[in-house]
Structure formats: C-alpha cells, structure tokens
Amino acid sequence: MIRELPEGTCLYRADDPAGHLYIILSGQVELTEPSQGGRVFERLGPNDAFGRMSFITGLRRATEAHTATDVKLLTIPRGAFMDLMVTQPELRALMAGHLQDAETERYLIERHGLAREAITAWRSQALEELAQTGAYDPPMQTPEIAEEPLQLMRDEARVAFFSGLSEETLKAIASRLVHKTLPPGYNFFHHGQPADRLYLLRRGTVYLIDPDQRANGAIVVDAGESFGGYSFFTSGVHAVTAVSHDETEVSELRRSDFDALLERSGELRERLAEYLKRTRVTAYLTERHHVDAKRAAAWVDQAARSVAGGRILPSVSEMTRQVTAHKGAAIAMYLGMALDGIPESFVIGANVLNTGGISLSLLSGLLLANLPEALSSAAGMRDQGLRVSRILVMWTSLMVMTGLGAALGANLLVSASAELFALIEGVAAGAMLTMVAETMLPEAFHKGGGVVGLSTLAGFLIAIFFDTL
Structure with a gap:
C-alpha cells in the first residue's frame, strides 16, 4: 500500500506493535532514540527501508520514526506478509535468511536485552516452525496487564x-x-x-x-x-x-x-x-x-x-x-495603523495651530477610517489568543504615540513648507493603501463574503458626504 503523509507525522513510537515494513519512495524520515530524549540517530531518504527488525522478529518497536518532510511510503503489513509466507516457499527462505543474520542477533541483544543462549534457542525453534507451518512466534511475549x-x-x-x-x-x-x-x-x-x-x-x-x-x-x-x-x-x-x-x-x-x-x-x-x-x-x-x-x-x-x-x-x-493563515492579519492592521496614524498625527498637530481647530469632516473621516480598523484588529487579536490586557496595552500605546506625534507636529511643523506636508501625508496614505490592499480587504472578504464590496462603497460615499458639509 502506498501512503502520502505530511511532514511531522509519527509513523510509530517505542513499544508499538510491529505492524508494517516501510520503504521510502520520496521524502525523508527521521529515526529517533526515545531513551536519549528523542535524539535523531538516522535520517533516511528515497529507497531506504526501516522498521525491518521488529517486522522480522515480531517484537515491539524499540525506536521511533517521524516524517522529516512530506513523504510517499510503500508500506507492507506484517500480518498479510506472514499469511503469504504460508503458501510461498521463496518468502519462507528469505525470512529464514533474515532470522539467521547477525544483524538480527545484534538487534535482540542491544534493543531487547536477550542473552545469546536465548536467541539461539528461539532461532532454532523459529526456523523449525517456519519450515513446517510457514509461521513462527516472536522471542518474547507481551506481558499481560493486571487491570481489566x-x-x-x-x-x-x-x-x-x-x-x-x-x-x-x-x-x-x-x-x-x-x-x-x-x-x-x-x-x-x-x-x-x-x-x-x-x-x-x-x-x-x-x-x-x-x-x-x-x-x-x-x-x-x-x-x-x-x-x-x-x-x-x-x-x-x-x-x-x-x-x-x-x-x-x-x-x-x-x-x-x-x-x-x-x-x-x-x-x-x-x-x-x-x-x-x-x-x-x-x-x-x-x-x-x-x-x-x-x-x-x-x-x-x-x-x-x-x-x-x-x-x-x-x-x-x-x-x-x-485560522493560522490569517493569524498575522490583526498585527498587520495594527502596524499599518501605526504607519498611517503617526505621520498623520504630525500633520493634524500642525494644522490645528494653522487653522485654529479641527473640522467636522476631518473628525468624521478619522472616526470612519480608524474605528472599524481598530475593532477588526482587536477582535482578530482576541480570536488568536492574545490576552485582553495585551490588546489594551497595544492600542493605548498607539493612542499615546499619535498624541505625542500631534504635539511634535504642532511644534516642529508650524512653519513647514507645503511640499513637506505633502510628503508626510503621502507616506501615511501609502501605508494605509498598502494595509487595505494586502490585509483588510482579504481578511474582510474571508469573513464577510460579497457584502464587503457594498460596505466599502458605502464608506467612501459617507466620507465624501461629510467632506461636503
């Protein structure tokens, strides 16, 4: 059977039954040593086989296997293979050779602590059973548990x-x-x-x-x-x-x-x-x-x-x-509003001194632009597990930064040229457009669907209406 598995899949863990023999068709698999804190002792690639020793002996796994990349594996079930050996002399001969192999003896000694005498006795009995019936018992039996x-x-x-x-x-x-x-x-x-x-x-x-x-x-x-x-x-x-x-x-x-x-x-x-x-x-x-x-x-x-x-x-x-794919959207909105709000606050601070106040259309535009962004971003942060206290600190910091920006603008830009104002406003507008195009509209469509187009149009019309007042 051919299986395609993603990176990070656990194929087997220590003490799992010997269920399959694995052959890697593509990708990589890591074998780890559980007794040494999960240390990787071998990294396998295409055409490598693993899980052989427990497959041959019928004992439980002594190591663990995890996919290091996306992989394609050929898996051979041990039960089906053992059934097939009953009617296939070639397979019985192949398995007899593996039972007598020095690697099998070394595996039983190092991984399961069997003595050489016990291995020799089991091997002799297993070869006799294999020749007569096409099957054999493992060298150790799984202990029974006391609880029901x-x-x-x-x-x-x-x-x-x-x-x-x-x-x-x-x-x-x-x-x-x-x-x-x-x-x-x-x-x-x-x-x-x-x-x-x-x-x-x-x-x-x-x-x-x-x-x-x-x-x-x-x-x-x-x-x-x-x-x-x-x-x-x-x-x-x-x-x-x-x-x-x-x-x-x-x-x-x-x-x-x-x-x-x-x-x-x-x-x-x-x-x-x-x-x-x-x-x-x-x-x-x-x-x-x-x-x-x-x-x-x-x-x-x-x-x-x-x-x-x-x-x-x-x-x-x-x-x-x-959800994770959209996890950065709330933080991106926060950063976008910071890039938009701080330069914008410089301009507002300077304009307040020059004009003597803030117009109704400007206040309405700021409210319509910033409040929905802040609500959406805060809700997204909460959905992603950020604590309320952290969210409040983030938005409070932005409020303080824009307030300080307005104060600095009032003091530093009071006699600035129109070209400098245009440059600062252009930076703010560019940051806003980037955030809207890359973050807000995709996130809004993901959550709201087709109504996003109509609500965006309505926002523009309301902003134009306030500008005419």
Whole structure:
C-alpha cells in the first residue's frame, strides 16, 4: 500500500506493535532514540527501508520514526506478509535468511536485552516452525496487564467517551489497545503535534502543560482518566504538552485502529457523532484552538453528520490552519495603523495651530477610517489568543504615540513648507493603501463574503458626504 503523509507525522513510537515494513519512495524520515530524549540517530531518504527488525522478529518497536518532510511510503503489513509466507516457499527462505543474520542477533541483544543462549534457542525453534507451518512466534511475549481494560473504559469520566457502549464494542476497542510502561519525564506529545492516539492512564500521574497559560499551572491527570481525547476525536493537533510525573502505565488507542473500528461499528460511529455535538467539544475548539464560535459550531455539525453517515471526518487541523493563515492579519492592521496614524498625527498637530481647530469632516473621516480598523484588529487579536490586557496595552500605546506625534507636529511643523506636508501625508496614505490592499480587504472578504464590496462603497460615499458639509 502506498501512503502520502505530511511532514511531522509519527509513523510509530517505542513499544508499538510491529505492524508494517516501510520503504521510502520520496521524502525523508527521521529515526529517533526515545531513551536519549528523542535524539535523531538516522535520517533516511528515497529507497531506504526501516522498521525491518521488529517486522522480522515480531517484537515491539524499540525506536521511533517521524516524517522529516512530506513523504510517499510503500508500506507492507506484517500480518498479510506472514499469511503469504504460508503458501510461498521463496518468502519462507528469505525470512529464514533474515532470522539467521547477525544483524538480527545484534538487534535482540542491544534493543531487547536477550542473552545469546536465548536467541539461539528461539532461532532454532523459529526456523523449525517456519519450515513446517510457514509461521513462527516472536522471542518474547507481551506481558499481560493486571487491570481489566473494559472496566477502566466504563469508569473513565474525564473524557467520558466510552461509558454506555455495549460489551461487544468495548471488547473490540480493548483488543486494539496497546499497553505500555513508561519512565518519569516521558513526553507523550507536544503542543501542536498531530493527535494520533488516545491515552488511558492505568497507573501514575501525567501533567498537561498549556504554553499559553503557564501561570495557571499544569492540569493533573490521575490513574483511571484519559487524556488527549478532544484532539484525538476531532482529528486535530494537541493544544497542550503531556509529560509523565512518575513511572506510568498507559493503554493507547491508535488512530489507525480507531478508524478501522469506526468502519465496522455503527454503534461507535453514532457515539462519536453524539460526542462531537457536546458543548465541551465546541468550547475546546474556541478556547484551545482560537476558532471563532460560528466556525466551530459549523464544523461540529458537519463532522457529526459525516461520521454518522459513515463518511470521512472533516479535518479540524485544516480549519485551524486556515485560522493560522490569517493569524498575522490583526498585527498587520495594527502596524499599518501605526504607519498611517503617526505621520498623520504630525500633520493634524500642525494644522490645528494653522487653522485654529479641527473640522467636522476631518473628525468624521478619522472616526470612519480608524474605528472599524481598530475593532477588526482587536477582535482578530482576541480570536488568536492574545490576552485582553495585551490588546489594551497595544492600542493605548498607539493612542499615546499619535498624541505625542500631534504635539511634535504642532511644534516642529508650524512653519513647514507645503511640499513637506505633502510628503508626510503621502507616506501615511501609502501605508494605509498598502494595509487595505494586502490585509483588510482579504481578511474582510474571508469573513464577510460579497457584502464587503457594498460596505466599502458605502464608506467612501459617507466620507465624501461629510467632506461636503
């Protein structure tokens, strides 16, 4: 099977089952060492294969793999390959050669701590089973967990997704869970990382750290609770970073397994559709991903209908990318108004001395020009997660700068030539036109649609009307 994946995708993590062998057709993949803080020990390119040792031995992954660029991969499922070996002598001979290879022995010693005697005994038995049946067992069996996964899922209340599901559906989910024991300080995921699995904490404590709200402290997840749920069920990216406080035991539900269960279970699709409609999901999108309430509600409605109908869940990541694409618009408006307002304030200050006051048409024009820009920019800053206090400081600073500019203009430009006034006003007008063309009109059309043209025309007509008074 050929898969195309974006940069930053996690292909597998340590202790994941040996699901596939990967061959890179294009792009680059990084292999990292989890025991050394995620150090990259190898960078692979086109025609390189990886995941071979766990594919051959049937043991869990000992390293982690992430896409360093957009990639195209050829993936070979281990289960299908093992089934094919039963009827294909050539494949059995190929696998027998790999089992006897020195690299396989070195892998079992260095990555899984097996003794040479144990490897020799397993290899002999595996070769005999392979010749007779076309299959063989791995050298180590996955340890069983003491807790009953079904009861853990029924009692879980933090994410509250599993309660009420039938025994059959819960057993199907439990059969897909990957159980792991992880050391203190283990990083489950980073802020902004795609959510590729849901975590059920069986033992230990995990801290969820929000980089935007460090002053509030970490959110504590205790045994019996889930984490990573909202980003997982919305197919989005994580809004926090999750780190283990002590040694933890978790059960992970991977994205690929969950998608496979959704295809087969109508009950699970109905539960996901119902879950997405909850108020907490909409609040998560607006508060954590800074999506405006109207867009979040529209996505939730579309996602619920798609899932219930057996269609693909629309990507919340794409929606948040669109918000991010417009993230600089509010700051650009602020800078544009500063470039426009400061030179303009010099001219106003000088004109006040020369004319003895400010005309009604000038006041009206300034109000009509600046107030909508300020409101739009401030609202955009708030949607992007800026604190109200910071927004107020920014606009107060602009007010102070323009006030000082008017005072300086009154003192420095009182006898300035008409050419200098024209130059200053030209700079201000150029800054305003640039901001309108590059920022305000695209942002306005993105949010308001076709009404933008009529409202722009109305603004010009009102400004002309006040100028005639």
